[in-house]
Amino acid sequence: MNDLLPIEFPEIAAQRPTIIAGPCSAETEEQVLATARALAADGIRIFRAGVWKPRTKPGGFEGVGIEALAWLRRVKRETGMYVATEVATAEHAAAALDAGIDLLWLGARTTANPFAVQEVADALRGHDLPVLVKNPVSPDLELWIGALERLRNAGIRRLGAVHRGFSSLDRGIYRNQPQWSIPIELHRRLPHLTIFCDPSHIGGRRELIAPLSQQAMDLGFDGLIVESHCAPESAWSDKEQQITPATLAALRRSLVIRRSDEATESLHALRREIDKCDDELLELLARRMRIARDIGRYKKEHAMPVLQAERYNDLLDRRAAQACDLGMERDFIRTLLQAIHEESVRQQMHVLGE
Template identity: 50%
Template sequence: MKDIQSLESWSVVKNGGPIAIAGPCSAESEEQLMETCRQIKDSIDITMLRAGIWKPRTRPGSFEGIGEEGLKWFANVKKELNMPITTEVANAQHVELALKYGVDVLWIGARSTVNPFTIQEIADALKGVKDVPVMIKNPINPDVALWRGAIERIYGAGIRQIAGIHRGFSSFEKTKYRNIPMWKLAIALKTEIPNLPLICDPSHIGGTRDLILPVSQKAIDLDFDGLMIETHRDPDNAWSDASQQVTPARLAEILNEVKIKKSSTDAEEVNTKLDTLRSKIDRLDNELVDVLGQRMEVVNEIGDYKRDNNLTVFQAGRWIDIFQNRPEQAAKLGLSKNFMEQLFKLVHDESIRLQTAVVNTEKA
């Protein structure tokens, strides 16, 4: 997928990144949609307008979107404000209708990404379509392979203007977020597909207005290519996701407050300093690998000894000692206790695996 195009090559992107996409969670009425979008355009310069036309809801009886009538309204918004528009599609019919009414960019929601059959139906509807970008949200559950699979299916339809949208992941764990960011999964996807543009949806990650700014800043700090922020002229009375939408005025404040950072620089002095520091990191990483290698050699020796003396591989007391003492020791050096707990759990799991292999091998 090396020929996935950068955002800068998309015809709807006039300026360089990061891009900004904003608009109401749902198109509720023609007047609400037009007025919200007009206020957004008057408040700040953004890349494109968004609105939900079809809304997949968890339970029946909730507002599930206006449907085709909303596309007519959105087409009028596009014409009057001279702005590109984007909406979510969840099946082949949605694709056909969205294209019929001149939607510039399509996006696929998290509930669709989780289902390969749905993605393939959308991909089949896109075959032969040219110059229509498609943005794909991560699946509800934390599964990078499923996210990548959806991207590959859309790519297989001939679409080359593709972007991922990171909207966080559902979890039974109670946190301050509506959907836990799990930034490492978005980074993992970017590592697998380095040229894939990534956009963050802080509205769905945060779930509340007060979290949109910090989540947006975190995304920009991680070199995301843009933001999608739900914006409504009267958020408190929105028909869907009221708590995570902001006013056009607040949208402008957020985008102005986010500190844009560069992923690279031409300044020779800065690059020289970074190269020096990175060389130190490389050397220390090599030392870490060497130390881990030495540790695992000792682990194998312990495995031999346990086998010869008929001892169990796992010994709870020893694990408790490691799990408690190592992170506490690291904390005294200013290291994150949580990080060290995770690190030593990984090291211990690998030690158990190696020792189990040794114990189950007959002595020569």
């Protein structure tokens, strides 16, 4: 995967962020053209619209289908924009190729199904066009990478990823939890991969799109794919997470794009301090594990069980409260302590097995 090419088009200047925008669904020819013209007037060069819209439950608007591809062709012809749509089957891919669609993406539900990904990859074999892959519904990095690899094996080199967040029973303020650590790890594993953020699907509400877009830029994402509709309040699907072209224009002007080469000596000094803290943290963890093994030996000698649930619960509660007093998030410290406790239990189990 080291031979991947960036998602670029010859007539679009290479700059951060690359913006892909358009309505969630292509509803009518008039709606598609009105939105595209407004976006083009503000300099957006890549137009997106869902032609096929798989919904969680039947009965909702599931897209116009192949007829809407002609509307995208008209957008391309009249505005000069590149056009993009989602494909989920070999038939979708073939129809999009025949229509001259410039960019395709695989949705989260498709990415989660290796059979579907392989079907689309086979249909695209031999065609040189960029393809974006949204993260799967669940936070499974290997599944995400696997989908990208299937497309690369089919000869697609202009590959990109789209971070659209992950489904969770506890949604909080977001429609899909960002879990930024997963796309960050994807970038570490595949440094040549172009990565977009989809703040519309992460937030689920239009007022969250701007702050999520800025977070993505602060984390070094290459671009944004934003749902924009000429009349979002009357959209036939996901109206709460779509913004007008004018709102998108204001969002673009508000973004702060930080250069990656602006590291000063002061920043290098702070990073050295971080490295020192990490060294000390590892030494403390190693010391804690040595004590955990000593505890394991004591429990072995006195026929005590490894897991002491009451103490563990007390530890989580006390340390979580302490972390809050120190300016850290309760959920963060609980996750950290759970990982440390799991390793402590593993160390003690090893002692008991000696």
